[in-house]
Amino acid sequence: MRNNTTTRISECFCWISSTFDCDNIWTKILIDLFKDHEGSVVFSAEAECTSRLSLLVRDKAIRIWAQEGDTWVCKSVLEDGHQRTVRKVAWSPCGNYLASASFDATTTIWKKRNDGFESLTVLEGHENEVKCVAWAPSGNLLATCSRDKSVWVWEVDEEDEYECVTVINSHTQDVKHVAWHPTQELLASASYDNNICIYKEDDDDWECRVTLEGHESTVWSLAFDVTGKRLASCSDDRTVKIWKDCSPEDGQGDLSWKCICTLSGYHGRTVYDVSWCRLTGALATACGDDSVRIFKDDEAADPDQPVFSLTAQVAKAHDQDVNCVAWNPKEAGLLASCSDNGEIAIWRFQEN
Amino acid sequence: MEDVIRSIRDPEKPNTLEELEVVTEKCVEVQQLGDEEFLIIIRFSPTVPHCSLATLIGLCLQVKLQRCLPFKHKLEIYISEGTHSTEEDINKQINDKERVAAAMENPNLREIVEQCVTEPDD
Numbered sequence: 001m002r003n004n005t006t007t008r009i010s011e012c013f014c015w016i017s018s019t020f021d022c023d024n025i026w027t028k029i030l031i032d033l034f035k036d037h038e039g040s041v042v043f044s045a046e047a048e049c050t051s052r053l054s055l056l057v058r059d060k061a062i063r064i065w066a067q068e069g070d071t072w073v074c075k076s077v078l079e080d081g082h083q084r085t086v087r088k089v090a091w092s093p094c095g096n097y098l099a100s101a102s103f104d105a106t107t108t109i110w111k112k113r114n115d116g117f118e119s120l121t122v123l124e125g126h127e128n129e130v131k132c133v134a135w136a137p138s139g140n141l142l143a144t145c146s147r148d149k150s151v152w153v154w155e156v157d158e159e160d161e162y163e164c165v166t167v168i169n170s171h172t173q174d175v176k177h178v179a180w181h182p183t184q185e186l187l188a189s190a191s192y193d194n195n196i197c198i199y200k201e202d203d204d205d206w207e208c209r210v211t212l213e214g215h216e217s218t219v220w221s222l223a224f225d226v227t228g229k230r231l232a233s234c235s236d237d238r239t240v241k242i243w244k245d246c247s248p249e250d251g252q253g254d255l256s257w258k259c260i261c262t263l264s265g266y267h268g269r270t271v272y273d274v275s276w277c278r279l280t281g282a283l284a285t286a287c288g289d290d291s292v293r294i295f296k297d298d299e300a301a302d303p304d305q306p307v308f309s310l311t312a313q314v315a316k317a318h319d320q321d322v323n324c325v326a327w328n329p330k331e332a333g334l335l336a337s338c339s340d341n342g343e344i345a346i347w348r349f350q351e352n
Numbered sequence: 353m354e355d356v357i358r359s360i361r362d363p364e365k366p367n368t369l370e371e372l373e374v375v376t377e378k379c380v381e382v383q384q385l386g387d388e389e390f391l392i393i394i395r396f397s398p399t400v401p402h403c404s405l406a407t408l409i410g411l412c413l414q415v416k417l418q419r420c421l422p423f424k425h426k427l428e429i430y431i432s433e434g435t436h437s438t439e440e441d442i443n444k445q446i447n448d449k450e451r452v453a454a455a456m457e458n459p460n461l462r463e464i465v466e467q468c469v470t471e472p473d474d
Contacts, residue, residue, distance in 0.1 A: 084454075084457045085453065085454075085457060087450075103453075103454050103457055128454075129454045131450070147451075147454070174451070176450075192444075192448070217444070218444070218448065236448075269426065288426070289426075319424070321449075
């Protein structure tokens with residue numbers, strides 16, 4: 001495999017420099033491309049506090065990779081946790097726990113031990129496939145969502161005990177993604193019903209406070225920017241929308257979010273994922289046209305009418321659909337992408 | 353490629369979809385997306401307006417084509433306009449790859465689909 005990797009890197013160096021046509025800032029170097037398994041890679045998640053990447057193949061196992069020197073090594077394989085495909089994983093903010101959401105309708109919480117990971121508990125309750133799981137920045141709350149149209153909010157205490165605090169039924173269809181606000185206790189969800197819901201807690205109960213309409217088809221994923229004042233969403237309608245928090249400053253009254261920008265005409269097929277870098281503000285997208293794209297907004301533009309431009313594009317990042325992109329939370333410019341063709345790629349985007 | 357679709361059997365009858373005129377040559381559209389990559393668009397007409405059957409036929413088409421097409425492709429499958437009351441709903445489901453993947457993990461559904469797409473001599 002090492003030989004293949006070396007060959008692939010030099011092919012990619014040549015390919016990348018010959019297609020480099022960005023007129024401003026990014027250069028791209030494919031630093032690793034590896035394949036260790038059969039099947040599509042549906043999701044990758046960068047760990048918050050260390051250089052660990054977990055990835056899921058469309059099977060029931062979770063693979064944890066870590067960087068050792070210049071290469072990435074598979075450190076653990078978590079099997080037997082689920083009866084069906086694991087769809088998403090999420091690292092806890094402290095990096096010691098991993099939550100896995102599965103088509104078997106359960107979510108498993110894994111704890112990191114010295115020699116690997118141990119299954120701590122299995123959260124049950126959803127009626128069918130769990131599509132996403134996300135930890136709140138506080139580490140005390142977890143959200144899951146499912147094809148059963150609901151979003152569940154779970155609380156965890158100091159004894160690692162999990163309890164469901166609310167079941168929210170605001171969507172009318174399959175819920176694809178949940179994402180927490182980076183600083184407030186606010187939750188967002190994206191659905192096959194083409195809408196986004198934003199939830200806040202009131203008296204121990206979570207409820208949908210505002211519904212964001214505008215996409216013309218399934219909303220696949222969401223990402224807040226570093227301040228949490230803006231939210232990016234991506235859809236089967238081949239666009240990415242940027243939404244801004246226009247809620248009253250004093251926190252009283254209804255929440256209000258408005259769409260301030262729509263990126264259309266860039267993506268050839270469904271946009272499956274969007275990731276907003278907390279370090280650089282760059283927005284990365286994963287698309288069914290096999291491409292990875294990076295957008296950045298013009299700092300001089302009016303914040304209420306931002307101008308996002310395409311600053312980099314890897315046209316055939318993979319041979320098949322790109323399902324997921326994730327910025328490394330600690331190292332600026334490092335991006336992971338994964339695909340139906342079974343590969344994950346780690347990209348480095350550098351300013352000239 | 354037409355051969356691939358022709359041989360898919362109807363979930364309810366012993367005939368193939370071609371024999372029942374659910375799919376025909378005219379209903380396949382091919383666009384070139386790039387060097388050796390094609391977009392295949394299939395429009396099919398279910399014989400009866402039952403929702404679940406139409407979805408099942410769509411699922412069979414997805415599975416068979418994904419497995420059998422030898423060249424790089426993107427696939428879109430739709431019910432022919434005007435042939436079904438809940439067309440849009442069904443089209444959305446059939447073209448949602450996550451829904452298709454999850455459906456194929458349901459053992460009962462998987463078995464029905466496998467029976468429809470397996471060639472007699474497989």
